[in-house]
Amino acid sequence: MTNDGRRLRGSRSREAILERAVSLASVEGLDGLTLGRLAAATGTSKSGFFAHWAGKEQLQLDAVEWAARQWSEHVVAPALRAPAGVRRLFALHEARLRFYGDGVLPGGCFFFTAQVEFDDRPGPVRDRVARALGEWQAFLQRQVTEAVELGELARDVDPAQLAYEIDALGEMVVTHSRLHDGAASLLHARRAVLQRLRALCPDPTLLPEDGHDS
Template sequence: MADVKEDGRRARGQRSREAILGQAVSLASVHGLDGLTLGRLAEAAGVSKSGFFAHWRDKEQLQLDTIEWAVRQWTDEIVKPALKAPPGVARVLALHEARLRFYERGVLPGGCFFYTARVEFDDRPGPVRDRVAESMADWLRFVERLVREAVELGELPPETDPAQLAYEIDALGEAAVTHTRLLGRGEAAYERARRAVHDRLKEFA
């Protein structure tokens, strides 16, 4: 019986932790990782402050765990759906489309957690900046890999620079966020981002 109770407590603790991290990613997309205050998070996640301290006693660790949760969300919402498309140009386009749809659906109130984190920590040394940079590098390497597959399949010419094309695709995704949120262009910004990548790939193909 004691084991059953202990398992139940662990399951509740895990659910509580996941609820907090989900809210942390949402809040950080608006307020930044430094904006993750105890009161704001506890209220958003519906947990007590004492329950919060059962999971984190250090703000930096909370920030690092929030980044990991955001990576998991990005993988589930963007990377995995794209991998269902056949390799080659279709998969590159599917990845860009999945990203834009993630933004269009308003999954995060601030649009993009990683864009906010990059701007916030690009010139602030430390473990949090290092993890943000690592996640960005992983993403760009993944886009490069898909472009390289398209080259190997003969769908893009052999002189294609995967790193350059990955840079352009990522930049167009970021531009869609800022144009939507700062300029209020909404659907038009997403359509421009779609067309830009499509036209760029068509030039190569």
């Protein structure tokens, strides 16, 4: 029981640190994650910190893993409750916008910051960020493909192209909502994808009528 309790406390401590690390990195980037700073921010002793991570790169890699898990919990899981097809595709976009609008991360999006920081820096961290972004794109593309197969999107829709457009419109919110009018950015991004999907859907009544309806 004692060993189990220690492992549980260790796991909780590690998860609390990673949660804080992803939050900080969404603003300052992964290079801003120094072991000393995170130890101070989380009230963890440096010796306790090194029990979890031997170096900065492993901490960065684990932060990417945590961010991917967070994205799955906040964006993917809620959308999967919607019916397969065009409604689930739009639910994914709405869940993403809700993630940004609710301010889950102070910087808006961990992966937006990470890809800008590491896009031209070869190495394990860049590879892991690229893989996470690729998996998201592939997931979006599968939802488009399924909607086409269900007859809820026109048969001549290019899944890769439409997935790219939806992703780009979601990503634009990250910068526009912070530099300009956040509420307007969210509304425009929601409406743009909604109108695109309704135009491609043989039965547009499956979707809300405009950018205000839920």
